[in-house]
Amino acid sequence: MKAHPKEQLRLLELAQVDARQARLQHLAKNMPEQLHLVEIEQDRRDRRAASAKALGELEDAQSELKTIQDDSRMVAERRKRDEDRLQHASSTKDIAALQAELATIARRQETLDDQELEQLERVEALTAAHAERLASMREIETLAADLLERRDLARENLRTEAKEIAADRKTLVDGLPADLVALYEDRRKRGGIGAAELVGKVSTASQETIEMADLARIAKAPADEIVFCPDTDAILVRTERSAI
Template sequence: MHAHPNEQLQLLELAQLDADHQRLQHVAKNMPEQQHLVQIEEDRRVKRAAAAAALGALEDAQAELHRIQNDAKLVTERRAIDEQRLSTATSTKDIAALDTELQALARRFSELEDRELGQLDEVERLTGEHDVARDAMTEIEALAADLLERRELARNHLRDEAKQLHERRQSVVASIPVELVTLYEQRRAAGGVGAAELVGTVSSATNEVLDPAELTRIRALAPDELAFCPVSGAILVRTARSSLPG
């Protein structure tokens, strides 16, 4: 196949645009922010679970404290009623019964006071544990939020760059004959590189030196006759940087 040397040079520009697009795809798949998010995800899960467990334990302890305090309030109210009744009682039997009940209520109130003090200590301890767990979760979630924000900014930048590359590619493709673009795409699909420059005696498609016989064969081609990389199959474009025996 034949193509004007200038059209062949345009293939190099097209190949560079495609290489840049591949680079963007690689960057998008290997963004450091995303990799960092993946690395901390297990730690996030553990810290969220720890904070939830600490909160649950604290709420249970607070509920138990509330029950103890309610029981103590009921005992206090009952004692006040019995003391009032005792102050007006005249029957020996009633007085004895009220006195017995007041003694029982006093023991119950003392027991509840002891339980309340112990439960207050437990609530204080669990509050500290919850604060630590919550702060640890807040810290890692703040890191995750920062990484998510930076990842989105990076993605937006990549999308903008990809859009620019697409527009430039469309412009370059429009200036190259359809048959040449078709051949380029076929070679790119087969070997990964559609066109490459012959730099010195090295094919930039493979970074390998061409053997002397191949270089002699390429030199014998007309300037508008296409050469191909013997290893990758890419269209091999000769430029001022090429070295051919002669």
């Protein structure tokens, strides 16, 4: 197949555009921000679970404290009623019964006071634990939010660059013969590189020095004849930098 040397040079431009596109696609799949988000996702789940667990334990303890305080209030009300009844009691039997009941209430109140104090300490400890877990969760969620924002901004920049690359590629392809583009695309599908420059005696497709026999054959080929890299089958474009 033949193609004007200038058209072959434009294939190198097309290959550069495709290389840019490949790098862009690789970057889109391996964005540092996205990789970091994946790395911290399990930690995020663990911290959210720890915060939720700490909150549940705190709420249970607060509920238990409220129950104790409600019981204590009812006992205090009962004691006040009995003390009022004792002041007006005239029967020895009634007085003895009220005094016995007040003694029982006093013991019950003492028990509730001890339980309330113990529960208050537990609530205080669980409040501190929950605050610590919550702060830990918020810390990593702040990091995640920052990563998400930077990832989305990077994605937008990538989309803008991808549009520019697509426009550049279309301009190049529209300016080349269809059969030459088809050949380029076929070679690119085979080895990932459609066209490469011969620099000195080295094919930039393989980064290998071409053997003398192949180099001699390439040197004899007319300038408008398409030649190929012996190692990769990419279109090999001869330029002023080629040692032939």
